Amino acid sequence: MTSVTHGSRSRRLMVVHAHPDDESIMTGGIIARYLAEGAEVTVVTCTLGEEGEVIGDRWAGLAADGGADQLGGYRVLELTRALDALAAPGTSLVPTFLGGAGRWRDSGMAGSPAAEHPRAFTNAAPDEPVTALADLILALRPQVLVGYDPAGTYGHPDHVEVHRICGAAIDEARTRGWSVAKHYWSVTEATALERGLDGVDTRVPEGWRMPLADELPRYPDADITTGVDVRDVFERKVDALAAHATQVTVAPSRTEYALSNNIVQPIHPEEHFILVEGALEPPAPGERETDLFGPSTVDS
Ligand SMILES: CC(=O)N[C@H]1[C@@H](O[C@@H]2[C@H](O)[C@H](O)[C@@H](O)[C@H](O)[C@H]2O)O[C@H](CO)[C@@H](O)[C@@H]1O
Numbered sequence: 001m002t003s004v005t006h007g008s009r010s011r012r013l014m015v016v017h018a019h020p021d022d023e024s025i026m027t028g029g030i031i032a033r034y035l036a037e038g039a040e041v042t043v044v045t046c047t048l049g050e051e052g053e054v055i056g057d058r059w060a061g062l063a064a065d066g067g068a069d070q071l072g073g074y075r076v077l078e079l080t081r082a083l084d085a086l087a088a089p090g091t092s093l094v095p096t097f098l099g100g101a102g103r104w105r106d107s108g109m110a111g112s113p114a115a116e117h118p119r120a121f122t123n124a125a126p127d128e129p130v131t132a133l134a135d136l137i138l139a140l141r142p143q144v145l146v147g148y149d150p151a152g153t154y155g156h157p158d159h160v161e162v163h164r165i166c167g168a169a170i171d172e173a174r175t176r177g178w179s180v181a182k183h184y185w186s187v188t189e190a191t192a193l194e195r196g197l198d199g200v201d202t203r204v205p206e207g208w209r210m211p212l213a214d215e216l217p218r219y220p221d222a223d224i225t226t227g228v229d230v231r232d233v234f235e236r237k238v239d240a241l242a243a244h245a246t247q248v249t250v251a252p253s254r255t256e257y258a259l260s261n262n263i264v265q266p267i268h269p270e271e272h273f274i275l276v277e278g279a280l281e282p283p284a285p286g287e288r289e290t291d292l293f294g295p296s297t298v299d300s
């Protein structure tokens with residue numbers, strides 16, 4: 001049966017991410033905004049982030065490399081805290097790990113020996129994570145699914161795999177009875193990046209540095225189909241970033257952050273997306289959607 005869903009109560013959003021911290025970095029605003037508007041939001045995380053570097057001394061001993069290899073468990077706590085920060089009063093949000101917590105492991109940056117680990121996400125049998133995600137789609141029936149672009153955001157192998165499994169799982173779910181109405185890639189808009197970095201160099205926190213000219217990923221403005229204003233939930237997004245304290249440091253200004261590489265990155269008040277397929281009413285050339293669900297979403 002097909003019905004047109006306008007009310008936010010029937011809106012169901014699924015965001016799919018590689019590691020704990022990506023959800024807040026790339027989609028913290030839309031998670032908080034749509035939750036606050038009454039939508040059901042599912043944050044799928046594919047690994048525990050076991051291979052992350054650790055900011056600061058307090059938890060450095062948890063790292064995989066030369067440490068106790070307990071960082072993954074600790075990042076579950078950080079993710080739980082971040083999702084709490086994004087959830088408006090009266091709403092709740094808990095982690096959903098693809099395949100269950102611990103099923104797949106952080107593969108490390110490109111070239112890392114961590115990719116050889118038997119549970120490494122990029123070492124999985126190709127169809128396993130796809131079917132696991134399709135199972136979640138069939139169970140939760142999101143009208144909108146947000147994943148990553150083909151480059152895997154900045155080329156991280158786990159991000160590239162998230163891109164692959166999202167497209168494949170949407171296809172599999174369609175054959176098994178649920179059509180995701182709209183599939184987006186979460187990306188950074190070039191102008192938003194430039195605007196966010198403008199003027200920051202005069203107040204870069206001690207030890208941080210400005211990014212080199214093309215160091216941070218971005219897409220030309222013309223490629224962006226959708227921009228969602230998240231200013232109303234901006235402080236929640238900042239608090240969620242701060243919850244990932246082994247991975248993210250928020251600047252005193254609360255308008256920039258840095259990962260363990262100490263490269264300044266803006267915290268964006270608008271989040272940008274590329275609509276991949278399934279648009280009921282694709283935006284006219286040169287125009288942009290401002291709502292992932294758009295004026296109406298078919299809830300088939
Ligand atoms: C945002 C993100 O995807 N972080 C990943 C990434 O972490 C980066 C990596 O350690 C890199 O070497 C550092 O320079 C950078 O500062 C880190 O953010 O890769 C990690 C390992 O796979 C992953 O755990 C982390 O979530």
Ligand SMILES: [Zn+2]
Binds near residue numbers: 159
């Ligand atoms: Zn990541």
